[in-house]
Amino acid sequence: MIHHGIRFTFKPGVTPQQREEALESLRNQGRVIPSVTSFVVGRDYGGAYEWGATFAIEDLDGYWEYLIHPAHLHTDRTGLPLVDTFASFDITDDPAPDTGEKIAAMHQRRYDSLPDLTQLVSDLDEYVGSAAPGPHAD
Template structure:
């Protein structure tokens, strides 16, 4: 099982309506993407971020389905423009020592084939984690523009 998580802080100028639209889009991902087995979206406590989401996905094929699903793309479109700081992480019980690199490669393949997404990501104030573009497997990579 792979638990894919996101932690984020929104820009101060994000309206309450925009915030709710983005959070509802995250919740919708959990409801409609077939490979998502369970999920949680809500306030992030005990860290440096305001919000968080975690999606449980069985395997890499399911992870790719999750990444490419239109519901996920909608969250990118409505949510990323509101984000200031973003961190992604993955926790897995899979014994494959290359799993981190394989997950990062899925994200990189997605960025390589989606110029609009890459532009949205480059506008973030801070982006760290295994999914950060060009940072395969690096849990401490940070993109700053």
């Protein structure tokens, strides 16, 4: 099982309507991506971020399905322009020592095939985590 998580803050000036649309898009991912077995989207307490989400995914094949699913891409393309700081992380009970490398490689493969997404992520003030290309990458 892989639990993929994100934590983020919205940019100043994002309207309540924009915020709710972005959060609803995250919820929609959980509802429509077949490999997601459960999810939570809501307030993030106890850190520097305001909001967060976690998605439980059975295995690496399901993780790839999650990464490239149109619902996830929609969230990225509509939500990332509203985000100021962002962190992603993965927790797994898979004992294979190379699971983290495989997850990072999937993220990199996705960035390599979707230059518009790479640009959106690169434009964030802060992005750390799963194969993040980093802010203002060339």
